[in-house]
Amino acid sequence: MTHNTEIRTVTDTWAQAMRNNDLQGIIKHYSADIVAYDAVKQLQFVGIDAYRKHWDYCLKACPGAMTFEIKDLVTHAENETAFSFFLCRCGGTDESGEEKSSWMRVTRGLRKIDGAWLTVHEHFSSPFDMESGMALFDLQP
Amino acid sequence: MTHNTEIRTVTDTWAQAMRNNDLQGIIKHYSADIVAYDAVKQLQFVGIDAYRKHWDYCLKACPGAMTFEIKDLVTHAENETAFSFFLCRCGGTDESGEEKSSWMRVTRGLRKIDGAWLTVHEHFSSPFDMESGMALFDLQP
Numbered sequence: 001m002t003h004n005t006e007i008r009t010v011t012d013t014w015a016q017a018m019r020n021n022d023l024q025g026i027i028k029h030y031s032a033d034i035v036a037y038d039a040v041k042q043l044q045f046v047g048i049d050a051y052r053k054h055w056d057y058c059l060k061a062c063p064g065a066m067t068f069e070i071k072d073l074v075t076h077a078e079n080e081t082a083f084s085f086f087l088c089r090c091g092g093t094d095e096s097g098e099e100k101s102s103w104m105r106v107t108r109g110l111r112k113i114d115g116a117w118l119t120v121h122e123h124f125s126s127p128f129d130m131e132s133g134m135a136l137f138d139l140q141p
Numbered sequence: 142m143t144h145n146t147e148i149r150t151v152t153d154t155w156a157q158a159m160r161n162n163d164l165q166g167i168i169k170h171y172s173a174d175i176v177a178y179d180a181v182k183q184l185q186f187v188g189i190d191a192y193r194k195h196w197d198y199c200l201k202a203c204p205g206a207m208t209f210e211i212k213d214l215v216t217h218a219e220n221e222t223a224f225s226f227f228l229c230r231c232g233g234t235d236e237s238g239e240e241k242s243s244w245m246r247v248t249r250g251l252r253k254i255d256g257a258w259l260t261v262h263e264h265f266s267s268p269f270d271m272e273s274g275m276a277l278f279d280l281q282p
Contacts, residue, residue, distance in 0.1 A: 105178040125266030
């Protein structure tokens with residue numbers, strides 16, 4: 001497999017864990033020293049313990065089937081350093097069974113550590129409207 | 142210079158161009174095919190022409206001295222592939238001379254093209270509050 005194919009495979013496996021609401025399946029892709037910029041709450045989550053706790057909170061907030069659709073994935077990978085970015089339609093199902101989702105942006109930085117690609121940095125976000133300061137949840141790619 | 146030192150130098154030069162309100166000094170760091178996820182307006186800006194136009198709009202919105210302070214810069218670089226991320230205090234000076242700024246997050250993906258590091262991907266964002274949907278401009282690192 002080329003390096004770029006490896007990054008695509010890792011991305012697919014991680015995304016599937018999200019759809020499965022599988023905390024451990026998500027977390028195992030991160031390095032111990034991950035620095036994550038998530039879309040909500042804080043500027044950053046530093047270290048795997050802080051980020052695991054945040055993921056646990058997020059998965060519990062979406063107890064139903066989780067939506068995680070990846071679009072326009074781009075990867076740049078060398079021997080031990082890679083980054084990737086894509087748009088994602090992210091959301092869940094509310095109490096009435098209705099799907100609520102929005103398009104967001106994701107960037108990931110990865111290193112090959114002991115033969116396996118681990119994500120050392122992750123950045124999720126929604127853009128906001130300059131006038132109102134509100135996150136823009138209705139944008140379409 | 143090590144690869145990581147090169148990325149730090151490129152980051153400093155680009156940040157200084159921002160402080161100088163120097164459109165061309167900012168733009169020259171980007172590849173023709175850049176895909177940018179900016180903090181405002183749209184999901185993405187694809188290609189240098191679209192991103193130049195957006196930068197021009199942003200610089201004109203901040204005609205006074207521009208604030209661009211970088212904190213906690215991390216770089217991961219190999220021969221031709223690199224990524225970096227940092228917190229930044231970003232803002233400008235309004236008509237009354239008052240500085241308005243907030244802490245944001247930035248991630249950049251770079252490739253060495255014809256001997257020079259160019260940014261092929263850039264991601265700026267502010268996190269938002271899950272209850273209100275409002276961008277969080279008062280967070281401190």
